[in-house]
Amino acid sequence: MAGAGTAVSLAGCLSQEGPGSEGGEDWEPSETMRYIVPYDEGGGTDVYARGIVEPLTDAMGQDIQIDNIPGGGGLNGFGELYSSEPDGHTISGSAVPLEVTPQLLEDPGFDQRELEGLGIIGRSTWCLIVNEEYEGEVETFDDVREKHNSGEWESIGIQEPGSPQHIMTLLAKHEPEYADEYDWQWEEQVQYTGTGPIAEAVTSGEVPCGIGTDAGTRPNVDSGGVYPVCTFYSEGTDVYPDIPSVTDEGYPSMDFVAGVNRGLYAPPETEQNIIDELASRIEEATQDDRYEEWSEETGNPIFFEGPDAANAAIDDAFEEFQNLNIVDLVEEHS
Template sequence: MTVEATTRRRFLGIAGAGAAASMAGCLQDDSPGSGNGEDWEPSESIRYIVPYDEGGGTDVYARGIVESLTDAMGQDIQVDNVPGGGGLNGFGELYGSDPDGHTISGSATPLEVPPQMLEDPGFDQRDLEGIANIGRSTWCLIVNEEYEGEVETFDDVREMHNSGEWETIGIQEPGSPQDIMTLLAKHGEGYAEEYDWQWEERVQYTGTGPITEAVTSGEVPCGIGTDAGTEPNVSSGGVYPICTFWSEGTEVYPDIPSVTDEGYPDMDFISGVTRGLYAPPDTPDGVIEELTGRVEEATEDERYQEWSEETGNPIFYEGPDEANAAIEDAFAEIEELGIIELIEEHS
């Protein structure tokens, strides 16, 4: 699977997301989402869209909070994985849903931002209504257990690629943080000179879950995924973490270094992931207020706290303003740094 071939079909199916999004403006004034949402109560099960495959970090966080959130909502929560398009297929489903409080989506900001800047999906994720931020993840480099004892540092991984012993690395689609980080390390001004990471081919998958499975099976010798998404396979065996690209380290793997610990320039603008929750555009303020209050209640539930302690995945609560700002800030920073031009030139 070549990078070029994968790039040509990078957003297969995204037209469907755009078509769903085009329905967003077709709601009538008497729809369940009309009005100001005062005294709103969920009256049916909540659809919780995860815009990535099962087993990825966004999915892990959804399933980590779902029991507590079910009690807080007083309704069943149905987790629905809608992968593809760098997260935009799932966002398209959310965008076209009724703004009545019964459909929400997880996110992995800034993961979904560059794909929208690369190719117009027919909607703008900045129109989504923020509900809350509930956690944070970092991107980590994992290696197949066959190499344990031989490959122990980022320098070792780099040498395996630069010597030609390894050719491939598993990442997500064009515009993903892994795409950006590996491009910076080989081609980026101010980065390539220090990293000099001469990988030959990047095999692209739809999320951390498939990447981790590919590394576990030996389809690729190494890959980059979130700490949250790789942790189950690390715990069960098959892969092990080498380093994180987040300069402050990772609570999931507290014993591994960051690339900056090893003397490389930081990539913090793209190597952290905010775990947010969003509602469709035009969701009434009263509905958002109720949703965010119930999410806050769920984050304080001892079961969610215990899940965090067991897995190492950090959790917290931030409100709608912070969730909206996470997306806005990501667009501004990626545009300022000229990242899209780098992707278009080398992906």
């Protein structure tokens, strides 16, 4: 067994330096893999991890251990990945751009932009949901806006300062590029810990409306407690294909913060042949019938976009946040 292990190790070293290594054909996982989820169990990133883990285990040919490391707005888990050996046996899920604001607000001692993208396996979009009491009366974003501007509605449910929902409401109120069109002047933004609590608060009437992810609000929509009015993502949502986006209604796009990319990443300095092989096996898992069945059952959209898309998701989010001075906006109005 020791001899076989040595042979595998040597083959791995040779494949990284020899001809043909760019295709990743000479590397493969040789031990149990660790899949870091930088959030608590039950959140969107965790749900995607558990949805794909069975087909991904078969694609990798090794057991996969899901390791939830919450805290720091996702940066605790990213920090663990950052310091892991770049040998292909540790990967992490993500929810870009959720992790961008925490890094900009307080330096964590590393830069998540140095992580190596492996691919994007799905996307969630932020949707505006309304208590079923108003069905037939409030059907568009304009209707919600009018309910607030008339003084009938005073509060909206969102997540903590720096969250995408919080940023969107701040842009719609304070940033001229958006505020001139949206003119959304919410004074009372009630903060919850996630989409589930937001949907429950809207269902109970604690707040008349709220912003949550499409798949995360679906259980409450299916049970009849709330209904979706629109999505803030310009391409719409597969979960609610019949609702418009705010851009369909003539408002400026907020796509850089309105969609949550379910990405997978490896530690910095991971060799290219390892990245290529991991990406290939992740793509294989996304095409597995079991993953597609999970998608149909849960409403979580699935697809595969490669390493370049995963890297661009982080880089583009940082660029947009910095161009719009999001950190100053959050600090000034939180």
